[in-house]
Amino acid sequence: MEYDTYPSCSLDARRQAQAGRDNIYLPDQAIIRNIIRENSLVNTYELTLVDELANHRFSFQPGQFMMISMPHLGEAPISFSSSPDGEDGFSLTIRNSGRLTAAVQQLRAGDIIGVRGPYGRPFPADRLEGKNLLFVAGGIGLAPLRPLIEYWLSRPDEAGNLTMFYGSRTPEEFCFNRDFSRWEQNGLNLRLTVDQTAEEWDGSVGLVTSLLDGYTIDDETMALVCGPGIMIRFVFKQLQAMGMKAENIITTLERHMKCGVGICGHCHMEEKLVCIDGPVFTAAELPDPDNP
Amino acid sequence: MAGLATTFGSGAMTNTINELEEAQVILVSGSNTTVTHPQVARRIFDAVDRGAKLIVIDPRKTKIARHAHIHLQIRPGTDIPLLNAIMRCILDENLIDDLFIEMRTENYLAMCDLLLRVDLNQAAEITGVAADDIAQAARMYARAQRSTICYCLGVTQHTCGTANVKSYANLAMLTGHVEQEFTGVDPLRGQYNVQGACDMGALPGGFPGYQAVADPENRKKFEEAWGCTLPENPGLTVIEMTHGGPDEKRLQAMFIMGENPMLSDPVLDRVRTSLQGLDFLVVSDIFLTETAELADVVLPAACFAEKTGTVTNSERRVQLSHKAVDPPGEARADGWIIQEISTRMGYPMQYESPREIMEEICLLTPIYGGIYHDRLHASWGLQWPCLDRNHPGTPFLHKYNFTRGFGRFEPEQHVPPVEPADNEFPFVLITGRRYHQYHTGTMTRRSVTLTRERDTSLLDMHPEDAKELGLADGCRIRVRSRRGSVPFTLHLSTQMDRGELFSDFHFHESPTNILTLADSDPEAKCPEYKCCAVAVEVDHD
């Protein structure tokens, strides 16, 4: 009988391996090498696949995501936050926002989580090459942009000017602030802003859109925007008002997903599926926000 | 249900659910039909689409009320003055059914006497409904040939619940809107087999088929059939059992089968003390409920899909439900458990199958006289009364005459709620169900999809009230009454009237029934769930 009712029943090993490889719903195991605390709600997890061969073959592109799973708690899609050039594994930056991610926060280095992927359409590297890149991020929205920043900073000859405007609620809540000085040294023009001022803060205060005012847009500029939905909407509006073409503004979306591979239907957005047609979209591809 | 029993002689729905479709006017009272009885709401929508008129009496602007032609948004607990005013209008405009009153009812003069003393303006003031709307509703209801009343626990769960029900019965009799197909008075029963549990005599005062224990004839009949002597003094009701309390200790031991009074009964603190005060508590259930956690012995029971048996729905339809799978582990059906205990206590019960039990029920219960399992095997049920094997069942009751002979008018006066809002407790709390959850959530909270849809207890409040208190949608609040306090998440809803709150009782994290009143109706012993005074404050925990 081919139906295996209980895990104790042993399946033919070869068939199990076969089924496992074809089976899009079952995760691989990844071991947590290191955990970096970004702020009170956000951690970055450095992961390696337990299977060495799989780990060796593993690669991803900026903008893609993984489905992570925890025992009894199901799955959630999480964007890559490390450089795609990384040798050993990848990083996921996870915010505590539900039962699954709360459980992830309890993990320690050496623990195992389930991962499957990479999934999704990445940032269009060919369209970004040689362009001036304007990154606009809010809060944990920096995470999916970080692989892109690392990627282009390490290829200075292929990239144009890199600028980033990054906003956060408070100075403590900036993610990846350990990277800021290295990025700036490598040529990133970085401007930070916070919503609420604090004592040791001497940077600007206000919404990230206010930083855009001084920036000049030309045809060679591509904008990469990620953050809370409302921020994305306002940045889009302002960039387009400043003369930027909708197809040059790129963002990455977050949706409730179950399969990650375009079957389950949860992430339908008009005729598109965020998991396979996205999560990276240009502003031109996004539907009218009033009719999601 | 006592109300209908006194006026009509039977406390069950007079019609079938399908008959609602053919009604010309449907009066829905105290029922959030779309949430609690979706199938009934479906018939109402269908009827309205076909041109029927819909009158809704409810303090909340529920979904069904939004579809009503007339929504009488009364203050909680003011059904009687409203109905008396409606009946007065009917009387004034001479829309009464003289012939019906003459032929089929009694005590009309007393009713008339009361109605003639009703002051319409005063009624409008008490109920908070404009006198014009009342008159319009009265005309609409009385002028139609086929008008049906549906009511639910919003009517009965008051200290004057029985009187409320009697008033609806009065209204139906005054206009002759009973005793026919498509018109009647339909109490909607809230649970799986609540009708059947009543029918089967799980009541302190009645043997199966509403045969009163107090009647020596009935006792004799059952004593002969069962071969024993039976107690004659009437027993205690739920609230009397669960509210025993330490000083007036009434019970030493309890056997609870598939109930969760630790979440469903009012004034939970008292329930806890009385259950903890018992020497011995047995609970048989499918999950470890809040009540089972207090038990001395917990028995694992089988759920509906794991046993065969009949259940009776709201429209008196007795249906056979089949066993589909085996119970998990060592769990056994409640029927087996009872037989085992009874045998061990010296009264052997050895039934081969539910079929055999049903045959005994048929023998002893006239209204179930012809409801044998084999008749139910190939049909979706028979509606009682079904007197013998050849009886086709009874879709609508009281044809030719009322079950009790004549329908009896029972004039009723306004009984104000026990605990009106005051300065300290300025809000009136109404409790009820949410769509995705059911009762104490024992089953629905274990269903992944239903839990995903709703897994927190919300407190509905009018946005203006929230604004005055400085509360925002979704914030954590604490609701306090004279009996205790409970945390909730605030939900702003225009369904509510100013000064009124609504919440559910599905969630053990927010045990709403800590707040509610134990005061119950003197006849039906239905607690006043729909009306208690509370205050709201921000939860700082």
Added chain:
Amino acid sequence: MPDIPSICCYCGCGCGLYLHVEHGRVTGVSPSRSHPVSRNNLCVKGWHVHEYIHHSDRLTRPLIRQHDRLRPASWDDALDLIAEKLTAVKEQYGSDRIGVLSSAKCSNEENYLLQKFTRISLGTNNIDHCARL
């Protein structure tokens, strides 16, 4: 295995439905078209009625309280203990000191048996259920 006709276990409408059984598990439900109430549809609760049946929280063994904790026991032990304790209360305090709550979630047959048991074996009319709640 064919579909098993059953009745929805939630509200009093009493919708007729079919339970789909595969490998000893209820895997789904579908409403009956000919049923006078369900008429080919169920509400959201009815459509998910199968989801709790095989939940891991289901009680699978009798439990007896020992030293303030509920511990698994055999059926014989549990039933004997119940019979013994109820008989003791009955003899020591009288029948009317025992109360029984029946259930609107159990079948007619079970309700009938429970009231019969209460009236005969326990000798009291202290039986009620949640109709009023």
Added chain:
Amino acid sequence: MIETQTLHKDYLRPLLRKLGKQYRLVGPVRNRFGDTLYIEITDLDRVDIDLKHQPQNSLKSFFFPQTEPLASYIVDTEPLSPTQLYSFHPLLPENRPTLYFGVRSCDLFAVLYMDMIFLGGKHRDIYYEQRRRGAVFITLGCNEPFANCFCNATRNGPFLEFGFDLQLTDLGPARNSYFVEAGKANGVKIVRKWARFFTVSTKEDRRFQYQAALEARGLFKQLVHVDLACQELEKGCEPEDVLTDFSQRCQDCGGCAFICPTCTCFSITDQARDQGSGERIRSWDGCTFAGFTRMAGGHNPIDMRRHRIRKRFFHKLKHDVQKHGRPSCVGCGRCVDMCFGGVDIIRFINAITEAGDLGRGKKRGV
């Protein structure tokens, strides 16, 4: 050239008995309550095969059950090696070659749609594949459409041109036989292998078959202009009024998605069996549920009921037209009479086409 044969009605049962030895049989059966359902037939002699009424379920649950375990998993709290810590073991369904007979055109077409969803993308769903592989379909054209059908408007019935292994057409009481068309190799194989039951069709049979097909087109009780509605939606029509009305009537039961033969959305949940093990379970889901799109933090990009209903109808009539070239509604009409509040696709389509007509006349949008 597709071979055509006729099958005398008396021979249908003997043919099925022979085929039943080779295949698991699934067909429409009328049960003792008077409901007609597609069920697995284990004993041909004990069931009442019903080819007169529309089966109330579709074939969806045979390929994509309402709940289905995908895998079991083990969580070892004291692991011997890290790989044992959290591992999954697939629970594949059996692959049982199944003959589906008496299948209506709409239901077969829905299966073809599901094939595209589960097997047509970059990633294949092996659970679906396992159930789908080796399925043979003998369809039955509808001489008389049922109360709410409109498959002529969605262009996948009442008779099919492709997709079936064998298609039967009832030639009426006078001839008492079925006209048989073989559409695929399996169908040809059946006809060849059991040739003794079949007769080569005559010109006369062919004429009767055309007549049945022509008559059936005239017997539809519902007049629904699906193509016009699709055009209107393609042009950007947003039927606000009807959606507002629907949102006040929808009672959130999800029945429309569950009964729909082409609604394939599902949810995956991990359900604990005990502390150390559990199952990954897939179950049907519906886009009309608020929880369908709600994200972990509580934010819901589609939080208004109006938008959820819009999504459901637009998916069927607009987005799938854009993606796959045809609407994914197959016109079976099952969602029409089952809805609690009259939120049905026929009303939706009619509202759009009526408004469209109005617009064409008066140059005004919806």
